[in-house]
Every structure is written in structure tokens, then in C-alpha cells.
Amino acid sequence: MGRDHGRESSAFDAVAEAAGGESAGAGHGALDVVMEGLRRLEYRGYDSAGVAVISEQGIESRKKAGKLSNLVGELAADPLPRSMTGIGHTRWATHGGPTDQNAHPHLADEGRLALIHNGIIENYAELKAELTDQGLTFVSDTDTEVAAGLLGHLYRTLRDQGAEGDLLTRALQQACQRLEGAFTLLAIHEDQPGTVVAGRRNSPLVVGLGEGENFLGSDVSGFIDFTRRAVELGQDQIVTITPDDVVISDFYGTPAEGTEFHVDWDAAAAEKGGFASFMEKEIHDQPDAVGQTLLGRSDTAGNLVLDELRIDESILRSVDKIVVLACGTSAYAGQVAKYAIEHWCRIPTEVELSHEFRYRDPIVNEKTLVVAISQSGETMDTLMAVRYAREQGAKVVAICNTNGSTIPRESDAVLYTHAGPEIAVASTKAFLAQITAAYLLGLYLAQLRGNKYRDEIADVMADLAAIPAKIQTILDNADTIKALGADMANAKSVLFLGRHVGFPVAMEGALKLKELAYIHAEGFAAGELKHGPIALIEQGQPVVVVMPSQSARDSLHAKVVSNVQEIRARGAITIVIAEEGDTSVEAYSEHVFYVPASPTLLAPLLTTVPLQIFALALASAKGYDVDQPRNLAKSVTVE
Numbered sequence: 308m309g310r311d312h313g314r315e316s317s318a319f320d321a322v323a324e325a326a327g328g329e330s331a332g333a334g335h336g337a338l339d340v341v342m343e344g345l346r347r348l349e350y351r352g353y354d355s356a357g358v359a360v361i362s363e364q365g366i367e368s369r370k371k372a373g374k375l376s377n378l379v380g381e382l383a384a385d386p387l388p389r390s391m392t393g394i395g396h397t398r399w400a401t402h403g404g405p406t407d408q409n410a411h412p413h414l415a416d417e418g419r420l421a422l423i424h425n426g427i428i429e430n431y432a433e434l435k436a437e438l439t440d441q442g443l444t445f446v447s448d449t450d451t452e453v454a455a456g457l458l459g460h461l462y463r464t465l466r467d468q469g470a471e472g473d474l475l476t477r478a479l480q481q482a483c484q485r486l487e488g489a490f491t492l493l494a495i496h497e498d499q500p501g502t503v504v505a506g507r508r509n510s511p512l513v514v515g516l517g518e519g520e521n522f523l524g525s526d527v528s529g530f531i532d533f534t535r536r537a538v539e540l541g542q543d544q545i546v547t548i549t550p551d552d553v554v555i556s557d558f559y560g561t562p563a564e565g566t567e568f569h570v571d572w573d574a575a576a577a578e579k580g581g582f583a584s585f586m587e588k589e590i591h592d593q594p595d596a597v598g599q600t601l602l603g604r605s606d607t608a609g610n611l612v613l614d615e616l617r618i619d620e621s622i623l624r625s626v627d628k629i630v631v632l633a634c635g636t637s638a639y640a641g642q643v644a645k646y647a648i649e650h651w652c653r654i655p656t657e658v659e660l661s662h663e664f665r666y667r668d669p670i671v672n673e674k675t676l677v678v679a680i681s682q683s684g685e686t687m688d689t690l691m692a693v694r695y696a697r698e699q700g701a702k703v704v705a706i707c708n709t710n711g712s713t714i715p716r717e718s719d720a721v722l723y724t725h726a727g728p729e730i731a732v733a734s735t736k737a738f739l740a741q742i743t744a745a746y747l748l749g750l751y752l753a754q755l756r757g758n759k760y761r762d763e764i765a766d767v768m769a770d771l772a773a774i775p776a777k778i779q780t781i782l783d784n785a786d787t788i789k790a791l792g793a794d795m796a797n798a799k800s801v802l803f804l805g806r807h808v809g810f811p812v813a814m815e816g817a818l819k820l821k822e823l824a825y826i827h828a829e830g831f832a833a834g835e836l837k838h839g840p841i842a843l844i845e846q847g848q849p850v851v852v853v854m855p856s857q858s859a860r861d862s863l864h865a866k867v868v869s870n871v872q873e874i875r876a877r878g879a880i881t882i883v884i885a886e887e888g889d890t891s892v893e894a895y896s897e898h899v900f901y902v903p904a905s906p907t908l909l910a911p912l913l914t915t916v917p918l919q920i921f922a923l924a925l926a927s928a929k930g931y932d933v934d935q936p937r938n939l940a941k942s943v944t945v946e
């Protein structure tokens with residue numbers, strides 16, 4: 308806010324703004340800031356939304372189940388008074404279904420305090436019993452209302468004791484000491500207009516620095532319209548924003564500092580830019596996402612330089628195992644990277660789903676390099692796995708797309724992907740950027756350990772540099788794959804086959820279809836078919852095949868051609884993604900979509916793109932919201 312609309316303080320998934328008084332001649336007011344922030348953050352969770360502001364009459368709140376548009380309707384029907392301080396939230400239900408009642412904010416201290424929350428409070432049942440004994444009543448099923456009740460109770464106790472000063476901050480410090488689990492809490496109290504307090508443990512929160520106003524958000528997109536100056540907070544910290552000040556402490560009141568950073572993208576990067584959906588736009592951002600991630604990685608002598616990788620070279624030389632930790636699409640990026648890293652560096656590389664990792668007693672020590680891949684940098688499963696790996700002595704490099712997020716902060720080093728903000732829930736451009744960054748890491752290790760000569764690395768870098776233009780060619784010629792996707796809108800199931808690096812690509816293609824079109828889709832290693840899955844093939848079953856290049860190793864291509872013949876003989880409709888010039892597949896395919904030629908290991912950066920377009924077209928033809936698929940949230944900050 309600020310400048311043309313006065314001095315304000317507010318907070319956002321969680322969003323807040325705190326600004327100065329009406330006397331400053333405010334324009335929009337905190338509600339507009341908060342609603343704009345919620346619009347930008349809705350991708351993080353979208354089953355209910357709510358806001359609260361402090362007006363002259365005290366705290367006033369509106370909340371509504373369903374998408375943000377329902378809250379907009381509610382505010383039109385029952386407007387809130389003008390205010391300079393507000394908080395807002397979009398929810399992804401954990402405790403209690405997505406109802407009006409369970410939506411945030413939750414009120415306490417007889418309606419004088421409002422609180423919003425991300426995460427899960429693990430000891431909420433015990434706290435609820437304790438507060439109920441003290442006479443408090445609760446109207447929702449949520450753990451959040453218990454946090455609000457606790458904060459209200461602690462605030463009142465301080466007030467009744469005659470305490471002076473910023474009671475809300477002190478009460479929140481005390482409350483955070485009592486809470487277990489993962490949380491970001493934001494609260495306002497009508498006794499302290501112009502103040503928003505927040506506390507975080509294992510859950511994201513960033514501060515936006517304005518002029519005469521300050522902001523809080525689950526990520527910077529919550530306030531990107533108003534400032535690009537942001538502050539990253541540490542673990543277990545409390546922050547109090549007022550129009551002119553940002554004060555940080557730990558849960559015990561000891562002053563602390565955050566780290567200021569500049570957001571290197573602007574609000575336009577988080578807009579649809581003329582596309583029908585964020586997902587479509589982000590698919591089209593991919594040439595840039597790969598190009599930007601490659602930018603500035605070589606010195607004039609042709610050496611690969613990864614400035615951010617601040618791990619002692621002697622440690623990187625002594626690594627005897629790499630473990631990639633990630634979830635979902637990011638884990639598939641890791642699986643692709645495994646082929647390249649093992650080939651280039653000759654270091655055994657495992658890829659493990661983060662949520663499985665620490666429960667299997669993994670063999671990890673000082674000679675293990677962990678690569679944690681996360682678009683958001685906030686995925687709780689991956690964060691916990693990172694912590695576990697570091698406890699075992701491993702060094703952790705994060706590959707991450709989000710500045711100021713937790714996983715890079717808790718890792719030994721970070722390699723940022725420069726894909727720009729990814730808003731659509733289904734990951735697209737981050738996937739390609741993650742593969743690119745992991746390849747850079749692999750090449751860097753190969754250079755450092757002498758597995759590859761400088762000219763060999765330069766050759767791969769030149770091949771990588773050619774990828775953005777090749778992706779663009781696919782995007783410019785996507786009409787047939789789009790039409791095919793739309794034609795398949797009635798399919799009940801689609802299978803995906805791939806081999807070698809095409810295997811994780813097949814799984815990624817299937818995941819896109821599952822999450823966007825809500826149909827059964829599965830990716831298989833083509834060689835595995837005959838060991839069972841071929842039983843699924845019946846007349847008319849669509850099967851998408853990621854065909855290896857004819858120049859791929861050994862007889863990989865011929866083997867996949869055989870697999871295609873086997874399934875066709877059993878009635879499958881085959882859709883083959885092949886390298887241009889590979890006419891050999893035409894005889895065996897109902898549909899062929901060609902991508903430009905590339906070295907085998909780089910092919911996933913191309914073959915994935917038609918699968919994304921296919922899923923987008925199929926889901927759109929079914930009339931589904933591709934940006935916000937049901938039951939999902941962009942940032943999975945609970946375990």
C-alpha cells in the first residue's frame with residue numbers, strides 16, 4: 308500500500324497489511340490490499356476464505372466456504388467498513404471440513420481479537436480441554452480456533468494483570484511457547500489498531516517492507532503488487548508489523564533479525580498474460596524458465612561456475628553417494644537427473660520420496676550429498692527429510708524456485724531455478740527448470756572431480772543452451788496434441804510408457820492427467836509391461852508412449868517399438884511422442900507427435916512438454932479448473 312493510498316499494516320494464504328491512520332489520506336484501505344493478496348495466494352489453498360479488519364467499531368470479519376469468489380460475493384452483499392489494518396486467509400482444510408464456520412479468521416477475547424493460521428497444531432486437543440476448563444467455548448472443529456482461544460486468554464490475562472505496552476506481541480510469544488506442531492499464526496486485536504503480529508514454526512511467512520505500511524504473506528506474491536522488498540524470517544520467530552516498523556523476536560522476546568532480499572520478478576510475472584489459465588501461461592514460460600536457469604553459469608574460460616554452491620570443494624570431491632529427496636513432480640525431476648548424474652559423475656545416486664526417507668533408516672553420512680528438490684521450498688515432507696539428513700552429517704544442496712523459503716534456508720547450499728512464480732497448482736515450468744538445475748549440478752560435480760573434460764562439459768552446455776528454442780518449436784506446433792487431448796475427454800484411463808529417462812517423463816505425464824482431469828492414469832517403465840500391466844490393455848485403451856531417440860543407447864528404441872507393437876496387437880490406441888525424423892514409429896502408432904532432436908539425456912526437457920499440453924487440453928475439454936484442481940494445494944506445508 309502506501310504512496311497513493313496512505314499508511315497501512317496488513318497480513319495474507321495468510322495475508323496481512325498494517326498501515327497508518329485514516330488521517331494519512333488512505334486510498335484503498337487494508338481490505339483491498341488483503342483481497343488482492345488473497346487473489347494471488349489462492350493457489351495455495353482454496354476451499355474457504357475469510358478476512359478481518361479493525362474498524363472504528365472494532366474487529367469485523369467475513370468468511371465463506373468455497374473459492375475466493377464466494378467471499379467476494381459475501382463482501383459485496385455485506386460490506387466491511389474501511390480500515391487500515393487487516394488479515395486474510397485462504398484455507399486448505401486439515402481439521403474440520405471446508406465450511407463457513409471452520410473458515411478463518413477465528414475470533415477470541417469476546418470478538419476483539421482475530422486470528423488466522425496455516426499448519427497443524429498437534430497439541431490442540433489438550434489445549435482445548437484446558438481452555439474449556441477455564442470457561443472458554445468453541446464453535447468450530449478447528450485447531451485454529453483453539454490457537455485463537457489461547458491467544459485471547461493470554462492477552463486477557465496480561466491485560467488483567469495491568470501489563471503495559473504491546474500486549475498482543477507478548478501474548479503471541481507466550482502462545483507460541485505452548486503450541487506444538489507446525490504453524491504460522493497472524494493476529495490483530497482491536498485495542499491495537501495498526502498492528503499485526505505473527506509467529507512461525509515450520510511454516511512459511513515473509514514480511515513485505517513498504518513506505519508507511521508493511522505486509523505479511525505466506526509468500527511474496529501476497530504483496531508483490533505493493534513492494535518487492537522482503538524479509539525472510541528464521542525458525543521460531545515472532546514479527547510485529549506497524550505502518551512504520553517491523554520488529555522481530557524469538558518466542559521468548561529476545562530481539563532477532565531477518566534477512567532482507569529483493570524479489571526479482573514483478574506482479575506481471577504472476578498474471579495470466581493473456582492465456583486462459585496460469586497453467587497454459589506457465590507451459591509457455593518454459594523456454595524462459597530453462598534459459599534463465601542456465602544464465603551466467605560459465606566463466607570466460609568455459610568453466611562451469613555455480614557461485615551459490617557454497618560447500619567446500621574438498622567435501623564435494625569426497626562425496627560417495629547422492630540422495631535426491633523430493634515429492635511428486637519434483638521427485639520425477641530427480642529421477643530424470645539420476646540418469647545424467649550417474650552417467651556424468653559416476654556417483655551412485657538414489658532418488659527417494661521425502662516422506663519415506665527418514666522412516667527407513669537410510670544410510671546417510673558425511674560423504675553423502677543430499678539434493679533436496681522443491682519448487683515451493685516449503686514442502687514439509689522434504690523439509691523434515693532435509694533436517695534428518697543433516698542430523699546424520701550429510702551436506703544438503705537445495706534446488707528451489709522460491710526465494711526466502713524454508714528449505715534453502717535450512718540447507719547447506721542452494722541452486723535457485725529461475726522459473727519465475729509458478730501459480731498453477733500442477734507444476735510445469737518448475738519441473739523443466741529443476742531438471743536443468745540438477746544437470747548443472749551434475750556437470751559441476753563432474754568438472755570438479757575430473758570425470759569430464761572442459762570441452763565435454765561445454766558440449767553439454769551448448770546442447771542445453773539450444774533447448775529453449777526447441778521447446779518453443781513444440782509450443783508453436785502444438786495444435787495436434789491439443790486436439791488429441793480434447794478428443795480424449797471421455798477416456799476413463801490413459802496409460803503412459805517410457806524407458807530410461809522416458810520412464811519418469813511417463814510418470815510425470817500420468818500425474819498431470821490424474822491431478823487435472825481426475826481420471827485414472829499411470830506411468831510404467833515400458834519394459835515392465837509384460838510383467839503385469841499389459842493385462843490392463845483392452846480394445847480402445849489409450850496409451851501414450853515416450854519413444855527414445857533412435858540414437859539412444861543400445862537397442863532401446865527397438866525395444867520400445869516392440870512394446871508398442873505388443874500393446875497395439877491387444878487393441879491399444881497408441882499416441883507416440885517421438886524425435887523428429889523417426890518415421891519408423893508411424894507404422895505402429897495411431898498418432899505421432901514429433902519433438903526436435905536432442906541428446907538422449909536432454910530429451911525429457913522436450914518430451915514432457917506435449918504431455919503437459921495433452922493433460923491441459925483434456926482437462927479443459929472436460930470443463931475443469933486446471934489452475935486449481937480439486938483437493939490439492941500448491942504448497943503442502945503439512946506432513
Ligand code: F6R
Nearest residue numbers: 635636637681682683686733734
Ligand atoms: C504436481 C505437483 C506436486 C509437487 C509436490 C512437491 O503437479 O506440483 O506433485 O511437485 O507437491 O512440491 P514442491 O516442489 O513445492 O516441494
